[in-house]
Amino acid sequence: MSATCTHLDTIQVTELPTPVRGCEECLAIGGRWVHLRMCESCGRVGCCDSSPNRHASAHARTAQHPIARSAEPGEQWSWCYVDNVAFVLDQG
Template sequence: MAICTHLATLETLIPAAEYACPECIALGDTWVHLRVCQECGHVGCCDQSKNKHATKHFRATQHPVIISAEPGEQWAWCYVDDQMAEY
């Protein structure tokens, strides 16, 4: 299977501006892992977290690619094509 065009054209990665999910903080909740939108830099919690803010951000904006904000993890995910790539 060929890599999707969203992941193939990913050149410069946007890192997390801070290690926190601002939406979870506003709700007084916690998160499991964080993801970073590669279109706008939004930091949101993963789908293992109660609120799934990264996926909610995708649904609201259609920004296709996130990367893991976790130390030591080097992967990207495309919501549109359901594909992952390591970098």
């Protein structure tokens, strides 16, 4: 496991959409989610791995978009699926 994310150059989207309606795929199929994650390559919002359908990590694998950030209110952390590491972007 890497101590740092080596995919920071893939980040294109850091701001959450307003409002966050929910997991895009769960909304389409009538599914449910626990927590939401936003892809920092394309902005797609999906459900976390604690959710039944795990759409965020599935998107990361199929689209080869390695980083997602928490889309939960008040949370600022990101997760790199490839390097298996959480981090907070320095926005300053």
